[in-house]
Amino acid sequence: DSGVTQTPKHLITATGQRVTLRCSPRSGDLSVYWYQQSLDQGLQFLIQYYNGEERAKGNILERFSAQQFPDLHSELNLSSLELGDSALYFCASSAVPALVETQYFGPGTRLLVL
Amino acid sequence: DAKTTQPTSMDCAEGRAANLPCNHSTISGNEYVYWYRQIHSQGPQYIIHGLKNNETNEMASLIITEDRKSSTLILPHATLRDTAVYYCIVRVATSGGSNYKLTFGKGTLLTVNP
Numbered sequence: 001d002s003g004v005t006q007t008p009k010h011l012i013t014a015t016g017q018r019v020t021l022r023c024s025p026r027s028g029d030l031s032v033y034w035y036q037q038s039l040d041q042g043l044q045f046l047i048q049y050y051n052g053e054e055r056a057k058g059n060i061l062e063r064f065s066a067q068q069f070p071d072l073h074s075e076l077n078l079s080s081l082e083l084g085d086s087a088l089y090f091c092a093s094s095a096v097p098a099l100v101e102t103q104y105f106g107p108g109t110r111l112l113v114l
Numbered sequence: 115d116a117k118t119t120q121p122t123s124m125d126c127a128e129g130r131a132a133n134l135p136c137n138h139s140t141i142s143g144n145e146y147v148y149w150y151r152q153i154h155s156q157g158p159q160y161i162i163h164g165l166k167n168n169e170t171n172e173m174a175s176l177i178i179t180e181d182r183k184s185s186t187l188i189l190p191h192a193t194l195r196d197t198a199v200y201y202c203i204v205r206v207a208t209s210g211g212s213n214y215k216l217t218f219g220k221g222t223l224l225t226v227n228p
Binding site for chain 2: 002004033035042043044045048056058088090092102103104105106107108110
């Protein structure tokens with residue numbers, strides 16, 4: 001158990017819908033990362049938040065957005081869903097400041113868009 | 115971040131040592147070598163990291179060549195539970211909450227056989 005929790009574990013929805021994925025980082029971790037893992041693209045970095053502020057963006061679509069709240073939990077919002085958005089979505093957290101930082105991953109949310 | 119090359123797959127007998135190679139010939143002096151693994155559809159799990167010295171922890175050993183252009187992850191006594199995709203990642207050490215994203219390649223699928 002990494003200490004990172006994600007809800008829900010599974011999500012089935014229809015095209016065009018909007019969903020919210022939730023992540024609670026390990027106690028004390030200020031940084032939260034979101035990754036997407038699909039069969040054809042592998043693990044892809046989406047976005048990073050640090051202490052409530054966006055720090056880095058990766059291959060995140062404009063239909064997707066995220067935020068980190070004062071209690072440090074984070075939410076990833078996916079809207080206008082398409083079939084291709086079906087994937088595993090992982091959240092990771094890390095303890096900073098640290099010169100060599102390790103990311104701890106949650107169990108993921110499996111999203112299926114029908 | 116430097117690119118890494120890993121074999122697509124490897125087999126290992128249960129109880130034997132598993133040696134997973136990684137080539138990172140373009141690594142820079144300030145880049146660390148990280149290893150993560152992902153057991154089927156679970157969140158990636160941190161294993162070990164190193165800069166230039168060999169490292170050992172309760173999970174594995176990391177051997178980095180003197181020129182730092184390649185490394186080997188060693189699982190000393192592989193078990194069936196070690197069957198997973200192993201990712202070798204090279205990344206600059208940073209601090210202060212800046213971009214810590216991990217860039218995952220395709221990794222090596224290690225299958226431990228009974």
